[in-house]
Amino acid sequence: MPTPYNLDIHNNCRDCDVRGDRLFCNMSDSTVSALDAIKFTAVYPKGSLLFVEGEQPRGVFILCSGRAKLTTSSTEGKVLIVKIAEPGEVLGVSATILGKAYEVSAETIEPAQLNFIKRDDFMKFLNVEPEACMHTAQQLSEKYHSAQREIRSLGLSQTTGEKLAKLLLDWCDRGGETTPKGVRLKVLLTHEEIAQMIGTTRETVTRILSDLKRRKIIEVKGSTVMVLEKDALKDMVSV
């Protein structure tokens, strides 16, 4: 049976076949059943705004499949992509727990399935299910960890080239496909979005990528980037 957006939909967390791979969802049957009872599953198209920076927290979203970008922006309209969230992550936890406004905005960049849990239900869930609370603490630790990496990269990089090199290396470690020639990456972001990830402008990204091409460190064909000289990238990075 075809499903919307060609997603493999799991209506029931208990029977979810990828549950074991997910840091948060990997909990005992009884806890997951409790989760099933309070969650609302929905499939969102690309570009859906899940929540907006500054908004009072309505609850949390568990990203079952698809990816979402977390952004923050200045009053001048400049946008910073804080993170690309992957399946398994829980979005909006910290704001929900603290009862403070969401500190970032979340927007799907692919069709995505999400489980929404209302704030009250989620808090009760944490209080009643110690295992859930523990997994939430882990999830938050992961978030803090990756936020620290971001801070390091933004604060310590000397040049924009360094930040971009670091980003490419990150991608190599994450979704890279290693080939004899080098690491092949699928980059589904525009130069504009890459710029927003490292806090610079589109033109600068274009220029640095051109430079890397000229120096035969990378090759670009459409949306695939082939990293030929990973070591050369590493040499550019001091963070």
Next chain:
Amino acid sequence: MPTPYNLDIHNNCRDCDVRGDRLFCNMSDSTVSALDAIKFTAVYPKGSLLFVEGEQPRGVFILCSGRAKLTTSSTEGKVLIVKIAEPGEVLGVSATILGKAYEVSAETIEPAQLNFIKRDDFMKFLNVEPEACMHTAQQLSEKYHSAQREIRSLGLSQTTGEKLAKLLLDWCDRGGETTPKGVRLKVLLTHEEIAQMIGTTRETVTRILSDLKRRKIIEVKGSTVMVLEKDALKDMVSV
């Protein structure tokens, strides 16, 4: 009776008179007693290294009194002060929970009292005491929240002046003493350290502060800074 470093030492968390004010420590008597059983209290002089970035996590430190700076540094030796931790904060939680290396270094900048809890004990504590787990999740949420603020400031600020203005405004909201003339701040950091907080150089900090003085936005006398025109600072900030 005089105590080392003139600190008011609490050997016993249960009888601690500031417990109620502390996000983490504000727990039921039974939970706090369990905490008392596994903690090691010690007083550290200024400049003590509690843990170092990259080190495997030994456990967590609860900051009872005094402040500590959390730093991260590049291979080139450039240092970024990620945060000044205040009493009540728990340091090293995320690394301890994940079992990954500490992502920052922690160093006391004043004489400080800390409770150390070994990793195994802490993890058991979280598993056995749901209330502790909940408070840890809150603590982590706070940490994530402040990390996000840092990311915003580092990534979205257009100029160094903007970052410094934002830092001054932060200080006004935190420890500022409001007077008819403006907000009086005690700045116990050197220009060098301020530079490390906003990812710039000492010279630039000196220059920007001089500029603010010339424009009569601030006055500096020794280690006290008087903010005369808070609004002027706000105008400099778009983040």
Next chain:
DNA sequence: CCCGGCCGGTGACAGCCATCACTCGGTGTG
């Protein structure tokens, strides 16, 4: 088929700021 919009590529230019190199005053120490 043409047109508009989005994305990528490039050049010119100015401005911010990191770097280097001094100076100066205060503090502590031998």
Next chain:
DNA sequence: CACACCGAGTGATGGCTGTCACCGGCCGGG
């Protein structure tokens, strides 16, 4: 008292990169 050391202040300079401007290619829609 001389000296070292640290923090602060300042000038000169060069390079990175943000900004503005324009062009070309691609794609989808009328």
